[in-house]
Amino acid sequence: MKISEAALLIRNGQIIDGTGAPPIQDGAVLIENGRISYVGSAEGAPDQGPIETLDARGGTIMPGLVEAHFHPTYFNVEALEDLDIKFPVEYVTILATYNAKLALESGYTAARSGGSLFNVDHWLKKAIENDLIPGPRLVASGREICGIGGLMDWNPDYRKIGMEGLVLLVNGADEARAAVRKLVKDGVEWVKTYPTGDAASPDANDHHTLCMTFEEMYAVVETAHNHGLKVTGHCRATEGIKNALRAGYDALEHGTFMDDEALEMLLERDVPVVPALYFEMASVKNGPAIGMPQAVIDGHLETLEGGAESARRILKAGGRLGMGGDYGFAWNPHGDYAKELSFFVDYVGFTPLETLMCATKTGAEIMGRGDDLGTLETGKLADVLVVDGDVLANISLLQHRERFLAVIQGGEIKAGAYKYQPNDRECAYPLQER
Incomplete structure (x- = not known):
């Protein structure tokens, strides 16, 4: 399966890491070479090298x-x-x-x-x-x-x-x-x-x-x-x-x-x-x-x-x-x-x-892949779902694909608004160089 080589920082959202732990408000997830290299508060995110950013728009960053x-x-x-x-x-x-x-x-x-x-x-x-x-x-x-x-x-x-x-x-x-x-x-x-x-x-x-x-x-x-x-x-x-x-x-x-x-x-x-x-x-x-x-x-x-x-x-x-x-x-x-x-x-x-x-x-x-998938933790494969909204306040948001900003698999955006605009297939929210 293709692994994205681009570094991607997902920011401006609450993080639900999948472990059952309380969410991290104003969190960030850094993806490098298809894997998670940082997950935590936005202020502690690495700030070096060319990194593209994806704005979670105050929504939810969670595992796929x-x-x-x-x-x-x-x-x-x-x-x-x-x-x-x-x-x-x-x-x-x-x-x-x-x-x-x-x-x-x-x-x-x-x-x-x-x-x-x-x-x-x-x-x-x-x-x-x-x-x-x-x-x-x-x-x-x-x-x-x-x-x-x-x-x-x-x-x-x-x-x-x-x-x-x-x-x-x-x-x-x-x-x-x-x-x-x-x-x-x-x-x-x-x-x-x-x-x-x-x-x-x-x-x-x-x-x-x-x-x-x-x-x-x-x-x-x-x-x-x-x-x-x-x-x-x-x-x-x-x-x-x-x-x-x-x-x-x-x-x-x-x-x-x-x-x-x-x-x-x-x-x-x-x-x-x-x-x-x-x-x-x-x-x-x-x-x-x-x-x-x-x-x-x-x-x-x-x-x-x-x-x-x-x-x-x-x-x-x-x-x-x-x-x-x-x-x-x-x-x-x-x-x-x-x-x-x-x-x-x-x-x-x-x-x-x-x-x-x-x-x-x-x-x-x-x-049988708990070591690689299922949670947002350093070292795991970057399978991430970014949702426009608070899924803890309204879990039914996950029923609405139009609320998905990005469905990420191995660091590559496979679906969601950041991938394609539904009608003209143009980027809905272009990635920005950081």
């Missing part, structure tokens, strides 16, 4: 956001067929490049894939790293793993079309190991599994059912860890959460119905969770308009309330939470990522600082 459960190949999904057989791989790839560009323009400079059709995310990552297309720094998951007859196995056998473009279906520990070995060849970094069902499937695989056995889950972890891969899982049902923690999972998606025993196990191993809760709210709010069955809406409401309570308990107990998830559905489209952040403040009850720490520092840790 991390989407910790990104589905790049989902695009306005309305029905199950939209997920696996609606489009050929060629068009799915084009849609994924669009979603990647949109994520970056939305302030998300990094993302961890939560699963992808046809292993597209692996190749999408390579294209982004080689500067062929714009997008977030990406960690790939490729195809997912689920038990036969589980949540992700919806194509009836008489169609004889299988599910292998989206998910590898397993029946027993040996098939689970074989599935992971296929993913090893695909080049993924995370293995995504489905230990439990979901409200979307109320008849056979609802949010209190299990879709994989413990033996299958353990076989996945044992094989993945042998090859240096990490394992996560769609975990809603309480017993599925416990099975994942006992099996040695490295993260949990959702972690919805967490009892005291599950929470204790989670904290003991310091396993991060990505609740992906705004999807549930969007389903409850928008479900009736799209004809979502009432039983499904009711299930999403139960999941929403249970997941919110689990998230509160995890954070209060000192656990780690990442932000993001399941965007790409017709009722929860790509580009709405920051609605999750407002939701956690307004509905779940997190403070803005807590929410932003989850969306930056913890997200980078989940990616």
Whole structure:
């Protein structure tokens, strides 16, 4: 990925460094060779050599956001067929490049894939790293793993079309190991599994059912860890959460119905969770308009309330939470990522600082890149978001791309008003020599 060699000083804004520390008023961030060389008060900023300046206009200087459960190949999904057989791989790839560009323009400079059709995310990552297309720094998951007859196995056998473009279906520990070995060849970094069902499937695989056995889950972890891969899982049902923690999972998606025993196990191993809760709210709010069955809406409401309570308990107990998830559905489209952040403040009850720490520092840790990304600290890669306004006073500003002065990745301005004027592509606020 291209690293800017120009020195850039971002000034005249409050700094939220992503660690959860109080903001630094009238702060400055100096970027040199694509990395942060100074972060602190403006009066202490270095004053030597040719440095370009970027005026934050009294707004906010913060780390680039991390989407910790990104589905790049989902695009306005309305029905199950939209997920696996609606489009050929060629068009799915084009849609994924669009979603990647949109994520970056939305302030998300990094993302961890939560699963992808046809292993597209692996190749999408390579294209982004080689500067062929714009997008977030990406960690790939490729195809997912689920038990036969589980949540992700919806194509009836008489169609004889299988599910292998989206998910590898397993029946027993040996098939689970074989599935992971296929993913090893695909080049993924995370293995995504489905230990439990979901409200979307109320008849056979609802949010209190299990879709994989413990033996299958353990076989996945044992094989993945042998090859240096990490394992996560769609975990809603309480017993599925416990099975994942006992099996040695490295993260949990959702972690919805967490009892005291599950929470204790989670904290003991310091396993991060990505609740992906705004999807549930969007389903409850928008479900009736799209004809979502009432039983499904009711299930999403139960999941929403249970997941919110689990998230509160995890954070209060000192656990780690990442932000993001399941965007790409017709009722929860790509580009709405920051609605999750407002939701956690307004509905779940997190403070803005807590929410932003989850969306930056913890997200980078989940990616496995906490040493390089996620906070504004000396030596880290300069992935920075500059917002026109105080996001601590109004976190919903992050939903409005027109308020972004600069989306910076590796010291290079990739999007925002300082990059292009929307209509004539002229510099809106030209950089000034200092």
